[in-house]
Amino acid sequence: MEDVLRILMSGEYVSGAQISSDLGVTRAAVWKRIEQLRALGLKVESAGRRGYRLTDCADCIMAPIIERNLHTAWAGRPVIYRQTIGSTNQYARQLASQGAAHGTLVVADEQTAGRGRRGRAWISPAGEGVFFSLILRPSLHPSLVPHLSLITALTAYDALVAIGIESAGIKWPNDVVANGKKVSGLLLEMDANEQEIEHIVVGIGFNVHQQTFPEEIEKTATSLDLVRGKRVNRAELVCAFLQAFEARYDDLNQNGMDKQMETYVTRSVTIGRKVQVVGTGEQFIGTATGIDESGALKVTDEDGNERTVLAGDVSVRGLMGYV
């Protein structure tokens, strides 16, 4: 399907015969792929012998559409699209272990086994959200790797600003929230051997078009359409994310985390709040006071002890609600 789309991206009429000869497939196969594109919401006009013309890409996130609006050097190069997939993170890890390049993006319309943090599932209904994973082969100094999760959250926030949402915040460590509910979740997974990190997969899910949510998350989740009050274009969102991520990643590499940490603190909705920290063993209540240089959350508990909370270990909830 993407091969036909790539040919139609010129916006000009292309005859069925031309497409079939360019791709070395039958006219019937071309017609079938055009129908599949239409089923995804793309508008393809047909006019007798003149052939087919793409008039509207709608909300499509296939590779040719993302690539057309992408102005990055490495992030999203290449883009690999799947209409449906188990988990983009899982597939990206598989591709990375087979040698896929730094910057490769796997993006899907639907995940049937989307993974969340701390072993939870990430509900990923077809066409409602956007689910993607970026493969990194870190040229980063190992001491900067823990900061990747924070710069990914900063980037998700940047992407929201780029599409006109200014009211977001970051719930430590890396949930992006708006109107007190989560719009985006991030899952970083790393494969390493004894000597070095082989690759890191940065996985991001945005709730985009949902108007309602399953009962188990309806109190804590919202979508970008609901926050913006206007339909969001998913390809624009992905491009905005990749653009900002590349800039933040390169900056982290060159200048370290200090500046970006300052930005993180200004965008944090956790710092200054009373929170409940729930770990595998104990749980306690305290006030979040800041982030240390490694990205851990500093919390002063009710006895006045300053404690440091690591992202992998706990869930942090506000006392008055999700944030």
Ligand code: BTN
């Ligand atoms: C969280 O629990 O907040 C993290 C959710 C991460 C979901 C994204 S969707 C794309 C990528 N593929 C996955 O299986 N998970 C991540």
